[in-house]
Amino acid sequence: MSAATYPSVTLHNVAETAPADWTADGDRLCRVPASVGDDLNDDARERVRHPTHSEVRFVPETDDDEIEVTLSAPERARARVFWGSFQPWQAIEIGPTPETLSLGVPDRLRSLDESVDVGRFDPRVCRIAFERFTPAALHDVRGDCRPPAPDELPDRRYLAYGTSITEGAKASAAHLSYVSRVARNCGLDAVNLACSGSAYCEPALADYVADRDDWDVATFALSVNMANAGFSPSEFRERADYFVNTVADAHPEKPIACVTLFPYYADVAEEGDADVAAAYRDVLRSVVEDSPHDNLSLVAGTDLLSASELTWDVLHPGDGGMESIGDGLARHLETRLD
Incomplete structure (x- = not known):
């Protein structure tokens, strides 16, 4: 602007x-x-x-x-x-x-x-x-x-949507977030539209991203906020399907990577609900697999970092975790970018 x-x-x-x-x-x-x-x-x-x-x-x-x-x-x-x-x-x-x-x-x-x-x-x-x-x-x-x-300036822009993890919470500084690392590794300029604690895949934001023409590649990390807020897997499916496919339909030539839930306390803590976490990951996988848009791809959040790279809240990655996510996502995006 x-x-x-x-x-x-x-x-x-x-x-x-x-x-x-x-x-x-x-x-x-x-x-x-x-x-x-x-x-x-x-x-x-x-x-x-x-x-x-x-x-x-x-x-x-x-x-x-x-x-x-x-x-x-x-x-x-x-x-x-x-x-x-x-x-x-x-x-x-x-x-x-x-x-x-x-x-x-x-x-x-x-x-x-x-x-x-x-x-x-x-x-x-x-x-x-x-x-x-x-x-x-x-x-x-x-x-x-x-x-x-x-x-x-960089000649291509990277748009990221997700939760506080995508905003860079618990990273020591904004330039150490995974979004910043992806942008640096791939030579991109980052546009961050993440919403800490409130990334509910809302249609208004999907429509807004779809209407924007100032980005070249995107990642959508969806969405531990909805799991923690009690949205059922079927509710998540409806919103994620609209969000992902609305944007992909508007920009069929632009790579969009959807990232499933990263490892977090639901997977490893006694009070966690591993079934919900697994269901959310399966939902996003099926949304991408069922989509008619071949510019969509899926990245398993569990492949990008381990639980040991989280901070003490066993939810947000520390600096090492941000580095692992950024490096892994960058490698994936490089295979999708021309």
Whole structure:
């Protein structure tokens, strides 16, 4: 998104902005339009107003230009300023009082040899990347800068939908989530539409993804949230079938990988319900097998990581688990991408 209010930057993984209710003049970064969010469950409606994997991107007009970007959040929050693929030493902190960052091309990146492999992004693309935990607002951008050009960015986009695992919960930072790892491994630009605790495969979101034409490959990790919320396997089948096939029908040329439930406490804890977990995996497998769309493929979540790679809640992968998922999914997608 390139908002008319901020013509000198690109708002990545931002569908629209809305007034921020914690500050007088900030524009809250929202991943999904309100017109879509209004048709989602209450928790998902709020989650898509969080800036998971959202970024403010710009390129200074010259290496000597300093760009001032003013941000806020309703409570203490972290963001990271990448230059291209080059990671900062530490996160920055923002909070309710608007904070102005002064950003310029780092000295050593100005003098990189042209033969250096700089990764997916041009190193002069500044990327202010937000975490999933807290809403964020943009207030102002000052200085001589412009939105990144297409040849300064990855030429293909990866859209991910799923639960808090897909949002990157329990990863030490957003760039260590499995979605970020898949994007990095495959040379893609990530668009993350996951909904922590509320990924219920809702038709409104399926229709929205189907209507979007700004992505090239997708993964749908479906959906431990529905299992934990008590949706029956038949209810899951109805929603998953609509979600998967609606998107596949609209984009028959784009690879879509459906990921069954990762290992979690239902499989390994005495109080878990392994039968429900198995039924959910079987349902998604049959949805893909019965689909008329050959751009769909299935990945078994149990093949991507082991229970030992989960965090103490025996639900969310730790950093090692995120790495295993990202590497395995990337290998699968590479077989599907031209």
